[in-house]
Amino acid sequence: MSSSPQSPPSTNTSSEEAQVLLRREKAQALRERGLAPFGNGLAVPDTTGDVRRAHGSQSPEELAAETRTYAIAGRVIELRRMGKLAFLRLYDRDGDLQVMVRKDAVGPAFDLIVESLLDRGDIVRAAGRPIRTKTGELSLEATELSVLTKALRPLPEKWHGLADVELRYRRRYVDLFTTPGVRDVFLKRARMIRAIRGFLDGRGYVEVETPTLHEQAGGAAARPFSTHHNALDLDLNLRIATELHLKRLVVGGLERVYEIGRIFRNEGIDRRHNPEFTSIELYQAHATYLDLMELTEALFKALALYVTDQTTVTYQGTAIDFLPPYPRVSMVGAVGQHYAEALGFAPPARDDASGWLDLLAAHRDEIHRDLLTQAGAKKEMGLTEAEAMNPRSLGELIAVAFELYGEPQLDPTRPTFVVDFPLEVSPLARKRDADERLVDRFELYVAGMELANAFSELNDPDDQRARFRAQVEAAKKGDEEAMPYDEDFIRALEHGMPPTAGEGIGIDRLCMVFTDAASIRDVILFPLLRPEEKTSGG
RNA sequence: GGGCCGCUAGCUCAAUGGUAGAGCAAUGGCCUUUUAAGCCAUUGGUUGUGGGUUCGAGCCCCACGCGGCUCACCA
Numbered sequence: 001m002s003s004s005p006q007s008p009p010s011t012n013t014s015s016e017e018a019q020v021l022l023r024r025e026k027a028q029a030l031r032e033r034g035l036a037p038f039g040n041g042l043a044v045p046d047t048t049g050d051v052r053r054a055h056g057s058q059s060p061e062e063l064a065a066e067t068r069t070y071a072i073a074g075r076v077i078e079l080r081r082m083g084k085l086a087f088l089r090l091y092d093r094d095g096d097l098q099v100m101v102r103k104d105a106v107g108p109a110f111d112l113i114v115e116s117l118l119d120r121g122d123i124v125r126a127a128g129r130p131i132r133t134k135t136g137e138l139s140l141e142a143t144e145l146s147v148l149t150k151a152l153r154p155l156p157e158k159w160h161g162l163a164d165v166e167l168r169y170r171r172r173y174v175d176l177f178t179t180p181g182v183r184d185v186f187l188k189r190a191r192m193i194r195a196i197r198g199f200l201d202g203r204g205y206v207e208v209e210t211p212t213l214h215e216q217a218g219g220a221a222a223r224p225f226s227t228h229h230n231a232l233d234l235d236l237n238l239r240i241a242t243e244l245h246l247k248r249l250v251v252g253g254l255e256r257v258y259e260i261g262r263i264f265r266n267e268g269i270d271r272r273h274n275p276e277f278t279s280i281e282l283y284q285a286h287a288t289y290l291d292l293m294e295l296t297e298a299l300f301k302a303l304a305l306y307v308t309d310q311t312t313v314t315y316q317g318t319a320i321d322f323l324p325p326y327p328r329v330s331m332v333g334a335v336g337q338h339y340a341e342a343l344g345f346a347p348p349a350r351d352d353a354s355g356w357l358d359l360l361a362a363h364r365d366e367i368h369r370d371l372l373t374q375a376g377a378k379k380e381m382g383l384t385e386a387e388a389m390n391p392r393s394l395g396e397l398i399a400v401a402f403e404l405y406g407e408p409q410l411d412p413t414r415p416t417f418v419v420d421f422p423l424e425v426s427p428l429a430r431k432r433d434a435d436e437r438l439v440d441r442f443e444l445y446v447a448g449m450e451l452a453n454a455f456s457e458l459n460d461p462d463d464q465r466a467r468f469r470a471q472v473e474a475a476k477k478g479d480e481e482a483m484p485y486d487e488d489f490i491r492a493l494e495h496g497m498p499p500t501a502g503e504g505i506g507i508d509r510l511c512m513v514f515t516d517a518a519s520i521r522d523v524i525l526f527p528l529l530r531p532e533e534k535t536s537g538g
Numbered sequence: 539g540g541g542c543c544g545c546u547a548g549c550u551c552a553a554u555g556g557u558a559g560a561g562c563a564a565u566g567g568c569c570u571u572u573u574a575a576g577c578c579a580u581u582g583g584u585u586g587u588g589g590g591u592u593c594g595a596g597c598c599c600c601a602c603g604c605g606g607c608u609c610a611c612c613a
Contacts, residue, residue: 014548014564015564015581018565081572082572098572102571135573137573157548160549163549164550164605165606166604271608277613279613443613451613453613519606532604
């Protein structure tokens with residue numbers, strides 16, 4: 001174009017600001033020649049994958065005989081220009097494909113290349129015949145080429161991409177098409193969730209959606225987020241679990257229900273925790289927690305096969321075998337055995353959960369003292385000096401002791417069911433018939449993470465009322481995670497809930513295991529981050 | 539919240555307390571078979587922010603911000 005011979009005062013072409021300005025000018029140049037830089041309505045009937053699948057195995061000679069043409073579109077992730085020839089790599093939902101643009105073949109559209117109106121990052125449509133280049137790569141030889149969307153911002157460096165994890169999370173839209181493997185993680189996540197739905201739907205489950213806005217956030221031990229509804233002038237909490245609504249639905253006759261949904265817990269953030277996360281909770285009438293163990297084993301094996309084609313999944317360098325049956329570890333037994341060895345107690349005559357529980361009950365004070373000497377455990381129990389005089393329940397001591405001594409002992413190469421939970425840490429679970437100090441509950445641990453929590457549900461309304469009261473008492477004593485008393489839930493139980501077992505599974509952690517993600521933020525598209533500091537003033 | 543580490547050009551990274559650099563990207567030029575294309579040239583910086591020490595600070599000290607790991611809490 002007839003630019004002035006004098007270069008403009010600012011010759012800066014490298015700063016982001018300058019690059020954006022230049023790309024805006026290019027967008028304007030496109031407009032001036034009747035090409036819409038943000039157009040719409042051009043048909044894109046094919047994908048890069050269509051071309052690959054149809055012609056990927058054809059020889060150059062066979063391809064030369066092909067008459068069929070394709071029209072594909074995607075982001076330009078590579079751009080190599082050399083005079084009257086250019087190669088682009090287009091990236092679409094189906095993968096990527098090289099497009100060869102020859103001046104002779106594409107005609108006037110080659111101006112886009114010559115005048116550099118086309119940049120890396122633009123969304124481009126190309127139509128033409130499949131060919132094989134001199135180096136043998138399947139490509140589309142463009143006879144049509146147009147810019148569908150002009151990208152105004154430059155792409156990150158092409159070889160390293162975005163390496164700064166903070167930038168990757170904040171600009172996931174760039175990360176997704178820039179960082180290898182990122183898109184696959186989220187495609188895999190979507191496939192896993194679909195597989196879970198298929199698995200449960202095939203077993204007669206109904207998927208439902210229950211409220212996320214709760215007057216009282218119950219169903220789990222956690223602190224909620226609070227919010228407010230203006231029209232009703234109503235203080236509300238974001239849900240911390242779907243449990244109590246789903247059990248109401250079982251009362252209502254939906255004997256097999258599940259919900260996949262977002263849960264919000266006002267807790268810290270680390271590699272395994274994001275304040276909002278996705279859970280699936282499922283409830284099955286006329287089942288026990290033992291039935292859910294089998295269901296869990298079948299589900300996890302199916303997922304492993306579905307996602308990786310194998311029953312063994314490597315997570316962070318450790319091969320985990322998902323072939324059932326999974327080992328079971330008694331929480332009470334593991335803690336009992338630890339103390340029998342560490343403090344020299346004689347093992348119980350009965351080598352079962354009740355026997356070990358008897359032993360632990362007999363040595364409760366010594367165990368309490370031991371936990372108090374563990375600085376971490378002391379903090380974990382939230383004990384102040386005064387509270388140390390008023391020890392918590394045996395069940396809570398056992399749960400803490402298991403975290404301390406039991407969890408590290410679990411076999412890292414196997415998913416493991418932890419069973420024999422104390423009643424006091426399970427306010428919604430049914431008492432065990434054989435020993436009412438225990439509940440019929442399991443947690444599934446994989447790679448040191450708690451992936452699932454399940455139990456035979458408490459359906460005795462009077463017992464549930466007593467459990468809620470105990471929670472209220474705990475809250476009075478300062479337990480900020482104690483459950484509120486839910487009168488309507490009691491009423492529902494009074495209408496009669498069939499014998500039921502229920503389970504919750506952390507979808508994000510499940511995805512971590514099956515995508516080998518070290519951090520939960522790698523399987524959440526937009527993990528919660530602090531807002532970026534405003535650069536202007538403070 | 540505690541501890542450790544990081545923050546330098548659009549991106550990826552260098553730089554004994556002594557003139558802030560490279561590669562990629564960008565801009566101009568050459569090039570009809572490239573694969574992170576190549577060659578020549580050019581441009582690009584309030585070194586996260588604010589203080590302090592010093593003749594002199596990207597570097598040392600303090601505070602703060604954001605992030606990562608870790609401990610704690612939870613799923």
